[in-house]
Amino acid sequence: MSGRDEIGVGLIGLGTIGTGVAKVLQRNAAEIEARLGCPLRLVRIADLDTERDRGVSLDGIRFDSDAEGLIDDPGVDLVVELIGGYDVAQRLITRALSAGKSVVTANKALLALHGKALFDAAEKGGADIAFEASVGGGIPILRSLREGLNANRIESVRGIINGTTNYILTEMERGGEDFEVVLKRAQELGYAEADPSFDVDGIDAAHKITLLAAMAFGAELTFEEVPTEGIGQIEPIDIDAAAEFGFRIKLLAITKLHREGGEPRLEVRVHPTMVPASSLLAKVDGSMNAVAVAGDAVGPTLFYGAGAGELPTASAVVADLIELARERRRAQVGRVAPLSYLPHTMRPLPLLPLGELEGRAYLRFQVLDRPGVLAQIGALLGDQGISIESLIQKGRAEPGGSVPVLVLTHPASEAAIRRALDGIDQLPDVAAPTRFVRIEEDL
Amino acid sequence: MSGRDEIGVGLIGLGTIGTGVAKVLQRNAAEIEARLGCPLRLVRIADLDTERDRGVSLDGIRFDSDAEGLIDDPGVDLVVELIGGYDVAQRLITRALSAGKSVVTANKALLALHGKALFDAAEKGGADIAFEASVGGGIPILRSLREGLNANRIESVRGIINGTTNYILTEMERGGEDFEVVLKRAQELGYAEADPSFDVDGIDAAHKITLLAAMAFGAELTFEEVPTEGIGQIEPIDIDAAAEFGFRIKLLAITKLHREGGEPRLEVRVHPTMVPASSLLAKVDGSMNAVAVAGDAVGPTLFYGAGAGELPTASAVVADLIELARERRRAQVGRVAPLSYLPHTMRPLPLLPLGELEGRAYLRFQVLDRPGVLAQIGALLGDQGISIESLIQKGRAEPGGSVPVLVLTHPASEAAIRRALDGIDQLPDVAAPTRFVRIEEDL
Numbered sequence: 001m002s003g004r005d006e007i008g009v010g011l012i013g014l015g016t017i018g019t020g021v022a023k024v025l026q027r028n029a030a031e032i033e034a035r036l037g038c039p040l041r042l043v044r045i046a047d048l049d050t051e052r053d054r055g056v057s058l059d060g061i062r063f064d065s066d067a068e069g070l071i072d073d074p075g076v077d078l079v080v081e082l083i084g085g086y087d088v089a090q091r092l093i094t095r096a097l098s099a100g101k102s103v104v105t106a107n108k109a110l111l112a113l114h115g116k117a118l119f120d121a122a123e124k125g126g127a128d129i130a131f132e133a134s135v136g137g138g139i140p141i142l143r144s145l146r147e148g149l150n151a152n153r154i155e156s157v158r159g160i161i162n163g164t165t166n167y168i169l170t171e172m173e174r175g176g177e178d179f180e181v182v183l184k185r186a187q188e189l190g191y192a193e194a195d196p197s198f199d200v201d202g203i204d205a206a207h208k209i210t211l212l213a214a215m216a217f218g219a220e221l222t223f224e225e226v227p228t229e230g231i232g233q234i235e236p237i238d239i240d241a242a243a244e245f246g247f248r249i250k251l252l253a254i255t256k257l258h259r260e261g262g263e264p265r266l267e268v269r270v271h272p273t274m275v276p277a278s279s280l281l282a283k284v285d286g287s288m289n290a291v292a293v294a295g296d297a298v299g300p301t302l303f304y305g306a307g308a309g310e311l312p313t314a315s316a317v318v319a320d321l322i323e324l325a326r327e328r329r330r331a332q333v334g335r336v337a338p339l340s341y342l343p344h345t346m347r348p349l350p351l352l353p354l355g356e357l358e359g360r361a362y363l364r365f366q367v368l369d370r371p372g373v374l375a376q377i378g379a380l381l382g383d384q385g386i387s388i389e390s391l392i393q394k395g396r397a398e399p400g401g402s403v404p405v406l407v408l409t410h411p412a413s414e415a416a417i418r419r420a421l422d423g424i425d426q427l428p429d430v431a432a433p434t435r436f437v438r439i440e441e442d443l
Numbered sequence: 444m445s446g447r448d449e450i451g452v453g454l455i456g457l458g459t460i461g462t463g464v465a466k467v468l469q470r471n472a473a474e475i476e477a478r479l480g481c482p483l484r485l486v487r488i489a490d491l492d493t494e495r496d497r498g499v500s501l502d503g504i505r506f507d508s509d510a511e512g513l514i515d516d517p518g519v520d521l522v523v524e525l526i527g528g529y530d531v532a533q534r535l536i537t538r539a540l541s542a543g544k545s546v547v548t549a550n551k552a553l554l555a556l557h558g559k560a561l562f563d564a565a566e567k568g569g570a571d572i573a574f575e576a577s578v579g580g581g582i583p584i585l586r587s588l589r590e591g592l593n594a595n596r597i598e599s600v601r602g603i604i605n606g607t608t609n610y611i612l613t614e615m616e617r618g619g620e621d622f623e624v625v626l627k628r629a630q631e632l633g634y635a636e637a638d639p640s641f642d643v644d645g646i647d648a649a650h651k652i653t654l655l656a657a658m659a660f661g662a663e664l665t666f667e668e669v670p671t672e673g674i675g676q677i678e679p680i681d682i683d684a685a686a687e688f689g690f691r692i693k694l695l696a697i698t699k700l701h702r703e704g705g706e707p708r709l710e711v712r713v714h715p716t717m718v719p720a721s722s723l724l725a726k727v728d729g730s731m732n733a734v735a736v737a738g739d740a741v742g743p744t745l746f747y748g749a750g751a752g753e754l755p756t757a758s759a760v761v762a763d764l765i766e767l768a769r770e771r772r773r774a775q776v777g778r779v780a781p782l783s784y785l786p787h788t789m790r791p792l793p794l795l796p797l798g799e800l801e802g803r804a805y806l807r808f809q810v811l812d813r814p815g816v817l818a819q820i821g822a823l824l825g826d827q828g829i830s831i832e833s834l835i836q837k838g839r840a841e842p843g844g845s846v847p848v849l850v851l852t853h854p855a856s857e858a859a860i861r862r863a864l865d866g867i868d869q870l871p872d873v874a875a876p877t878r879f880v881r882i883e884e885d886l
Binding site (some may be wrong): 020024027028031032034035037132138139140143144147148149150151152153218278280283290295296297298299300301302303304305306309311312314315316317318319321322323326330332335336337340341342345 | 463467470471474475477478480575581582583586587590591592593594595596661721723726733738739740741742743744745746747748749752754755757758759760761762764765766769773775778779780783784785788
């Protein structure tokens, strides 16, 4: 603290979230000081673009493009990294940690891929790294897993943790519009990136569930192994069918630990999922996020809030700054392990293959409207022990055309479903690859 | 730690929650150690009844009725108070804190009435007092307000924070049964106490919202001033009417800070409330709890989970123990102020009178079935500037009997409603006092 009774914050990256951090630190300065006991002051900002007006006062704050100078500035006690990306961000974070300056970041991609190196650098440098804003925006979900629920054996973490895809699915449902139409509008409104693949293909959610799985189960980070499927294949007919069967479709990120019998195995996956229409997760609309956590003692819980955006994300960044400022004032570090479990207790966990998942399934067959085709499909499902709970066929095809047949199965293993679909999609009367959406219950 | 690399826990009160704490500490010992870095061991228990079998192993744990001996035991680093009540609990907690031993308690009644004395004792004794289990059972709501959302100016906290009343209202809705019938069944099932007044009259929820208001706004504890109304007056007809108007009835505890114009004023109240059927709070059924918090940066959030019960409450108690154990290992204390705001920044806040509340209202008139009575009621409402949005009258009375008339008003001040009802309830054709249920929107 260099003899000052205030904590100086240096901010690298004055984009949307960085601007939010500046706003929150300024307008809530009195509230923050009443909780922390001293001012938490933004003293320096680094960004390549020093010209653009962000609509926030930068009076008294040094602002240039020198990120390394910021880190080395003795007036900067805590460093916020909000530039995103990999190499430069990692180099800057590591530089700060090595200088004993604790870091706040929202960079889930970097954490999911290179978290271990960063946590090692923090330990070596005698500094902390905090990253509440990296998952669930303003929802204090990491803090809740790490501290609020840490008396539990966590059983599952299941969440809507990508606002862009939830916005698109909600709009598709409202207007009955196609994915591509809604995506284009979301891009025009700034809810989706020009290159939307990170969001719509589920990669962003996979980064986040990687962090959640590590914190919930002490599993070493496994981003490369997370089976991931985006929402691009979902069509309005699937959303309608979900409603008829009593579900809604959400891009869910799921992780569970299977402790039964022998070595524990980690289930982790991201894909469009039908959730019961009566569940709380089904009510999470637009760009909102929610994470359901089940623990052996606490039972089911749910944490809901804005998953992205300038001020909600800044809320999480500044909460981390307050926590690190407390530690800095007490000359303490390492109070809680960054991933909840102490590093030496974390271990690689074998993954549960998707084929072993059991559950009801939604199947959309596209069939030529000829006698006998449903019997053939039913037989191939039956061969794999899969029985049909409900079936919807609407309308008749034009001569020579095809019609969709929508099926809800009784519980079956995913391996059995895959085997049945392999056969079904070879049938001459099946006109297109069958769509398969997993169903998640007990929510 | 007396040279041992473990933290010793002493537990006063081996009732339902105490038993849960013993179970969680035992069965999740490995998980807890992997997060904390050393064992957290239950070493001693005090309870007046040392005979009853609680279904938990007490091997190796000293168990007697000597609470003071437990506090003074050098093997006890942290003390858990779970006996409830006022005088004895306060004396024991104060004794522990004065000896520099941090305390975990779930005693919301004691905290709401005598919190300040306890926090002073903690500061003087160089110890911490933690009480996550006192509000929302296993939901880490206090931790989230104190740390997760502490970058925000909190705008409102609104919650279903009493499981017994939510269970009763849910059952009344499911079965169309009267309050007294469901209450009796809840008592038989152990969901309600033999003397249910603490729960059904809203006192328990008032204790909890007192703590939440203090943590959200830095308001000095104001339990005596919380306007509180229980659910005993709610009848099945009101629940049905709520559904027809698009609402559900919940016992809501509400606090908001009105910062507009001059000195901030505190709104705090507990009463049956109609919430929009589409809101997340409306989906919180049975004995579950949920708390909606809105902050100026984070926007709307919601925290959901079991609000009571052996293991969920133990989840919160043990999370507090882990936090205090971390501090004990580092010989630290006072990391975060117990009510989030540093004591010297807390202040008494003037209360917003209920009369100044504005909102739509539900009114149930009981009228003699004579021509002109609705016109009289409408005129008296109109005199106060209250207009009717929707009106339901079902069936006709027996000759000489009365019928209910159910009204949803447009927004009006509560003072105007009270004035109108004063007049209406004097009308010769009004057969019983009018029922008034407040409506809470923007949820």
